[in-house]
Amino acid sequence: MDQIFRKDLSHLTWDEVYARQVQRANLVPAWMDALGVGPGSRVLEVGAGPGYVSLVLADRVGAKGIVYAIDRSAEALAHLERRQTERGISQIRPLVADVATLEGNGLRADSALVTMILHHAEDPAGILRNLHRLLPPAARIVVAEFHPEGPCEQGAPRAARLTPAQVRAWCEAAGFQVRDYRRQSPEHYMLVAERAA
Numbered sequence: 324m325d326q327i328f329r330k331d332l333s334h335l336t337w338d339e340v341y342a343r344q345v346q347r348a349n350l351v352p353a354w355m356d357a358l359g360v361g362p363g364s365r366v367l368e369v370g371a372g373p374g375y376v377s378l379v380l381a382d383r384v385g386a387k388g389i390v391y392a393i394d395r396s397a398e399a400l401a402h403l404e405r406r407q408t409e410r411g412i413s414q415i416r417p418l419v420a421d422v423a424t425l426e427g428n429g430l431r432a433d434s435a436l437v438t439m440i441l442h443h444a445e446d447p448a449g450i451l452r453n454l455h456r457l458l459p460p461a462a463r464i465v466v467a468e469f470h471p472e473g474p475c476e477q478g479a480p481r482a483a484r485l486t487p488a489q490v491r492a493w494c495e496a497a498g499f500q501v502r503d504y505r506r507q508s509p510e511h512y513m514l515v516a517e518r519a520a
C-alpha cells in the first residue's frame with residue numbers, strides 16, 4: 324500500500340499519474356455511458372491530469388466532438404497535448420485553470436466527468452457549484468471517487484477518501500440531483516447527477 328499522499332500529487336511524476344489512470348481504464352466506459360457520450364458530444368473533463376481519460380473520451384466523441392480537458396497543472400496538460408499530437412487528433416481542448424473559479428467564456432459542454440479529482444481539490448464543493456454555472460439545464464455529471472471502505476490496495480489512502488454521502492451532499496448543495504449510485508469495484512464508486520433546470 325502506498326502511504327505517501329499529497330493532495331497536489333507532488334509525490335508522483337505525471338508519467339506515474341498516467342500509469343495509474345491506465346490501471347483504472349476498466350472504469351471509464353461506464354462513466355461515458357452514464358453521460359450518453361457519443362460521436363459529436365461535447366464533454367468537459369474536470370481535472371484531466373496527464374490525460375488518459377481525455378484520450379478515451381476523444382475516441383468516443385470523434386472528430387466532430389469536443390473534449391474540454393481542464394487542469395490547474397500546465398505540466399500535466401503538456402503531457403496530454405504531446406499525446407494528442409502523437410495521435411494526430413485535435414478534438415481535445417486543454418485549458419489550464421482552477422475549475423472552482425473558471426469563467427468558462429466560450430465553453431459549451433453537454434456534460435462533465437469529475438473523476439478521481441475531488442479528493443485532490445482544495446475546494447471540492449466550489450468545483451461542483453461552478454460546474455452548475457458552466458453546464459446547461461439537465462446536463463449530467465459523473466463523479467467517481469475511491470471508497471473509504473475499500474481495501475486501499477491502490478489509489479488514495481483511506482484518510483484522504485471521500486464518503487459517497489459527502490459527495491452526494493456537495494452535489495445536492497450545488498444544485499445537482501443524484502440519479503444513480505454504483506460501487507464499480509471494491510475500491511471505486513460513481514454517482515450520476517443531473518443539473519436542475
Ligand SMILES: C[S@@+](CC[C@H](N)C(=O)[O-])C[C@H]1O[C@@H](n2cnc3c(N)ncnc32)[C@H](O)[C@@H]1O
Nearest residue numbers: 344370372394395396421422438439440443444
Ligand atoms: C488524479 S489526477 C487525474 C484525474 C482524472 N480525472 C482521472 O479520472 O484519472 C487529478 C487532477 O486534478 C487536478 N486538480 C485538482 N484540483 C483542481 C482544480 N481545482 N482545478 C483544476 N484541476 C484540479 C490535479 O492537478 C490533477 O491533475
